[in-house]
Amino acid sequence: MAYSLDSVYKAAEETRARRAAEEAELEKQLTASLRTWKPPSFDPRPPTEIPRAPLPTVEEVEAIRAEAARLGMESGHATGYAEGKQEGYSAGHIEGMQKGHEEGYQAGYEQGKAEIERLTAALNTLLEAINELPAAMGEPIAELAYQIGERLSGKDGMDRAPFVAAVQEALMRLPKPGEKLFFRVRAQEAETWKRALEDPGLPFKCTLVVDENIPEGHAYVEAQGMRLNLGEQARRALVRTALGLDASAE
Helix, strand or coil: CCCCHHHHHHHHHHHHHHHHHHHHHHHHHHHHHCCCCCCCCCCCCCCCCCCCCCCCCHHHHHHHHHHHHHHHHHHHHHHHHHHHHHHHHHHHHHHHHHHHHHHHHHHHHHHHHHHHHHHHHHHHHHHHHHHHHHHHHHHHHHHHHHHHHHHHCCCCCCCCHHHHHHHHHHHHHCCCCCCCEEEEECHHHHHHHHHHHCCCCCCCCEEEEECCCCCCCCCEEEECCEEEECCHHHHHHHHHHHCCCCCCCC
16 A cells, blocks of 8 residues: 555644644643632723714604604693693583573572562552451441340340340240240349349330249240240350351250
């Protein structure tokens, strides 16, 4: 087998390189195991140079400015719209309340004024009627009082006109005029009726009969089984009947 010079030289180079690598590895191993300690350094660190960011171009600056303007406009528009809407609602609400209050107050005032005027007119009419009431009722009340007093009289100092009228009414019911009459009264009222019956001006004669069984307030004229009550209670019953109080005379 023949060897050329080049092949020999190449083989020698490979052997030398391999040996150098082995020596380097061995030295590395020996250096790692025999590494010496070194004290830390207290010297200030050298300033680190901060890399400067590249400056934006003119186009980038204009784009940033346009975007900021757009965002600011949108934010301002939204904020202004919300604030304007709220302020407008508040102002409109207050104005509406004030206007509604004024209109309601005016309507209530007009209604109250009309009601007061109506009540005033009704009151004036009532006052006029009340003012005319004494004149309208004076004569009827006086007549009624006179009639009631006339019918209820029958004691000391009584007016004999009702008594005479009642007896004459009884005589008219008798079958014969001039029939003898008996006047039956209570003992407590006998003296009063006696003075009335002894008047010589009476158109009839009447015998006074005292009866303890006669109820208080009653007095009777009797003739031939007929009896007519002329007492105070009977006259009261007549008055109550005349006034529509549903009381019958005894």
